[in-house]
Amino acid sequence: MSVDTQPKPAENPGTPFYRLGGAPVFEAIAERFYDLVEQDSAYAQLRAMHAPDLAPVCASLPKFLAGWAGGPRDWFEANPGRCMMSLHKPMTIDKAVAGQWAEAMQRAIADVAPEPADMARAMGDILADMARAMGR
Ligand code: HEM
Numbered sequence: 131m132s133v134d135t136q137p138k139p140a141e142n143p144g145t146p147f148y149r150l151g152g153a154p155v156f157e158a159i160a161e162r163f164y165d166l167v168e169q170d171s172a173y174a175q176l177r178a179m180h181a182p183d184l185a186p187v188c189a190s191l192p193k194f195l196a197g198w199a200g201g202p203r204d205w206f207e208a209n210p211g212r213c214m215m216s217l218h219k220p221m222t223i224d225k226a227v228a229g230q231w232a233e234a235m236q237r238a239i240a241d242v243a244p245e246p247a248d249m250a251r252a253m254g255d256i257l258a259d260m261a262r263a264m265g266r
Contacts, residue, residue, distance in 0.1 A: 145200025146253060150244040152201065156192040163238035164188045167230075176230040179221065199253065218264060228265025232258035
């Protein structure tokens with residue numbers, strides 16, 4: 131029998147990931163985000179850029195956000211060297227579609243309403259700023 135003696139990285143309960151509720155909250159945000167993208171015609175341009183099946187990206191986004199927000203880094207370990215810039219570089223992202231991403235993400239976070247509310251709002255604002263900065 132083999133015993134896993136590798137030390138596990140300590141979970142830091144002070145990071146936004148854990149303070150906002152961890153994986154279930156980040157998964158709920160991603161689900162709400164892609165539901166909005168799918169269902170609200172205001173995001174039709176953003177929807178059209180995605181693959182017909184949103185399930186893979188819906189599974190991937192919360193794992194990315196987890197590592198980004200100080201939680202488990204599985205996505206980054208599974209995708210060595212990948213970052214926001216390399217991921218989106220091949221895409222043409224205009225200001226309109228960047229604004230759609232930003233708005234849908236802020237709505238998704240508001241709808242899931244994680245606590246503490248001020249930290250959730252701050253995270254939504256940062257993600258929205260990142261998205262808008264990607265628009266050309
Ligand atoms: C600025 C507007 C943005 C647009 C138009 C956009 C568009 C896209 C598209 C089309 C995909 C591929 C999905 C598919 O294969 O169906 C994707 C993947 C992804 N995007 Fe964005 N994106 C934007 C901003 C962001 C931001 C701000 C983040 C995170 C902070 C983000 C995180 C991701 C992740 C994690 C993936 C999946 C990567 C993987 O394959 O594991 N995106 N994005």
